[in-house]
Structure formats: structure tokens, C-alpha cells
Amino acid sequence: MATTIAPSNDEMTKEEWEARQELAACYRIFAMMGWDEAIFNHITVKVPNEDGAFLINPYGLHFSEVKASNLVKIDIEGNKLDGSEFPVNKAGFVQHSLFHKHLKDAHCIIHTHTTATMAVCSMEGGLQPVNFYACNFIGRISYHDFEGVTVREEEGERLLENLGDNRILMLKNHGPVLIARSLPLALIQYWALQRACEIQVATMTAGDPVVVSQEVVDVHQRDLFQTQASAEPGRAEFDAWVRQIDKIDTSWRE
Secondary structure (H helix, E strand, C coil): CCCCCCCCCCCCCCHHHHHHHHHHHHHHHHHHHCCCCCCCCEEEEEECCCCEEECCCCCCCCCHHHHCCCCEEEECCCCECCCCCCCCHHHHHHHHHHHHHCCCHHHHHHEEHHHHHHHHHHHHCCCCHHHHHHCCCCCCCCECCCCCCCHHHHHHHHHHHHCCCCEEEECCCCCCEEEEEEEHHHHHHHHHHHHHHHHHHHHHHHCCCCCCCHHHHHCCCCCHHHHHCCCCCCCHHHHHHHHHHHHHHHHHCC
């Protein structure tokens, strides 16, 4: 992804500006896809080479209004580090901070409330092996019972315990939390999860789905992950979506 020159700021590194542009692009992609939810939900990333610093969307702006320059830099408690004029929804960062703090590979975290993902999170049994994309995730996602809005720190221990070694946590009756070691990887995985949920909802509405056997799921995942073993998984797809949002508006780069 081509980057523009960072604004004049002695305290901002080239790496931070690139991370800001990448995250701003991701927010615009979510808006283009219709995965936004008014001014709510979050995508967060770690600031490269800076322990305990993260980027998050400014509270009050729609995803389509996010720019590289108006993303807010915060610490692990959600406190602002960059003097931004925009507020931060600290309550919404509670679960993100938990995973960023305890998981070394949690570079990017996505939490959404799309209709399809919330519908599957609200189904008994959750995601089922009833379509191509769903088979990507069987055995690789975890579930957490609904305890109300996730603003209480004491729920954190249960969230971590239920996540286990997986990197997708389906909050029952709520929505997914997806964790990845890079933003492009998080985005392509989220896209596949969204498609899996959309197709499951459509299939179950139409009639009884054909369930894929575990044996076939195992073969599917073996071959899929071998094929995807590139140096930077998700980058080609991410760059293609960036070209699409640039046709709409390039202000995210500012």
C-alpha cells in the first residue's frame, strides 16, 4: 500500500504514520462493506516499536470519517497519549486492552456488530460446517457466554480462559472478537468469517443445510492453510480493497 508523507511531527515515526494509514484504510473498507455500526465498534492496532501504545478510532466519528491523522493514540488503559481533540470510548476498549496486554501476537483486534455475525453468535451451536468459508474456522474459534455489555474488568479472566489458543472469540448474543498478528491478516480473516455467517444465515433460512464432515473439514483446512502460507497473508486482498476505497474518497490518507 503506497503511503503519503507523514505530517510534520517530530514525535511521530514513519512506522507509526504507516500504521495510521493502514488502520484508517481498514475503517474505510469496513464502511464500504457496510460493516460499520453508527459510531460504535472498534478496530485497534499496536503502534510499531512502541510498547503499550495503540491506535483506535475517535469516538463520535463514523468509520467513513476516519483518517490517518485523526486516529487516537492511547495507552493500555485507554488514556490518550497524543493530545487528540477527539474522545475515546474507553468502555469499548476494555476487551481490546485485555487481549493486547496478554497476547503477544495481538497486533490487530477487530470487534463488530454486523447482522450476520451477531446472528450466528446468537444461534445455538454457533458457526456450523455448512459452507466453504465456515469450514475455514471449525475447531479454530471459541465462545464466551453473554454477561452483558463488556465494560467490567473482572470479566477479563473468563474471556481469556474461553479464548484459549484460538484467535477468534464469538461473544454469544453479541458479536465476534478477531485477533491477528497483522492488520491485513485480520481483515481477510474477518471477511471470510463474515461471509461464513452470511451464508449460514441464508442457508438455514432456505432449509436444512448439508453438514460437512470433520474428515473433509480437516482436509480443507490442511490444503487451505498450505496455500495461504505466503510471506504476508492478506496483503494482496487488502491492497485490492484500498484501490476500491480510493475510488470513493482518498481523504483517509491524510
